Amino acid sequence: MVMAADPAGRGNKAVFLDRDGVLVIPEFRDGRSYAPRSLEGYELYREAGACLAQLKAAGFLLVVVTNQPDVGAGLVDRRDLEKMHEILREALPVDTIEVCTHTAEQRCFCRKPNPGMLLQAAERLGIDLARSFMVGDRASDAAAGAAAGCQTAFLDLAYAAETPPEHVDFRATSLSIITDWILARDSTFGAPQ
């Protein structure tokens, strides 16, 4: 359900969430995380439900933005991807799931670090990006969030082969710490300095 814009005339606020490593337990290979390739390996983090419920209660739209190049490359079946997202929608109060199935070689505008998925969802759902947040576990998530004009939080899972983002508004090692930060930031938004 999409909420009406607030009385001050601002758009909706949203939290954009990367999928793998943030909501879904990723597969770890060679010091990096990857999307599970089958339903057998597909499992949500236990803390995700409580975190998203808190964000929802604070009035945020919850938008999943996920690169799934394995679908474009034929390594993940499109029907499995749909089933994975059905499970996610049933378990968590997300408003929409934006998916980019292109490979890096296709150079599309929707694949993070580009902000296309965030901008499209913002247009469709009337989202005020400056009041919104992007949460992810890779530098490309932070880059997409910053390019869209959102505040950014980096979930640091200590990937050996991944360079953490240089510029990010907040870093933490769990989604619950990031949730607390977002709620604190949101409560001071627009307040006199």
Ligand SMILES: [Mg+2]
């Ligand atoms: Mg990720």
